[in-house]
Amino acid sequence: MTTSSNYTVTVLGLGAMGLPMATRLASEVTVHGFDIAEARLDLAAAAGIKTFASAREASQDADALLLAVRNGEQLNDVLFGENGVAPVLKPGAVVILGSTVGTEAIPATVAKLAEYGVALVDAPLSGGPKRAGEGDLLIVVGAEPEALEKARPALELLASTLTIVGDKPGDGQALKTVNQLLCGVHIAAAAEALALADALGLDQAKTLAALEAGAACSFMLSNRGPRILEAYDEEGAEVLSRLDIFVKDMGIVGKATRAAGLAAPVAAAAEQLYLLGQAQGLAAADDSAVIKVVAPAKRTA
Secondary structure (H helix, E strand, O other), X not given: OOOOOOOEEEEEOXXXXXXXXXXXXXXXXXXXXXXXXXXXHHHHHHOOOXXXXXXXXXXXXXXXXXXXXXXXXXXXXXXXXXXXXXXXXXXXXXXXXXXXXXXXXXXXXXXXXXXXXXXXXXXXXXXXXXXXXXXXXXXXXXXXXHHHHHHHHHHHHHEEEXXXXXXXXXXXXXXXXHHHHHHHHHHHHXXXXXXXXXXXXXXXXXXXXXXXXXXXXXXXXXXXXXXXXXXOOOOOOXXXXXXXXXXXHHHHHHHHHHHOOOOOHHHHHHHHHHHHHHHOOOOOOEHHHHHHHHOOOOOOX
């Protein structure tokens, strides 16, 4: 792969994932960044990222625009709203959508961007902030070949596993929906398992270590397990992935399974746990706090 400082990526949103991705990209290419929080702009500037006073200013000279938005409505607003950036993107640029928004919003987004001569690269990613900063993300891509090649310098810097799912936007969202079904269920199952260990009088930390050494191990168990054990601490676990993100994502899963006429009772049950957590005031907590829905308090000291 050949990259140069002539290739410019704009990252809009310099939060828990945006900043490490921007920092990683800045190691090889020119990065422009914008965030509404002044503190995040200061951190970005210290990392070698050129910051701007508005999203539009940051986007004007971009070869690729990397977006991490919450849902389809926010995607539409960022691109086409009152202060949307689509009108200032140069023809031939690509928008890399790194978020999980579901397939429904994609066709209209593709059509509207085409009016400006801009293509959409559907590239939902996963892996968390630490892996984002190391270029160790899983990215699944649906994009036309020409658009993919324009986005490839950025994608290859961010991903250790880059899977090209199909040649049209929406394919990436479809695969990521499948991925999120498994992730959401795994986190909920890990929380239930460790709650059961506590209810049976077992040491949760020793139980987690034993489970990780056996057939029950999974990435989510190893990744979320230690944070699940911190859920009952006064400040809870560090927020690396908000619980309400899985309210959104499991909602996307449910909508997709119903549209396909597919029964998904396990995914539906997991979704209810996240919804209960949100209703109990845990929306902004780390998703590992879902254990508190199953078991509001620890039984053993």
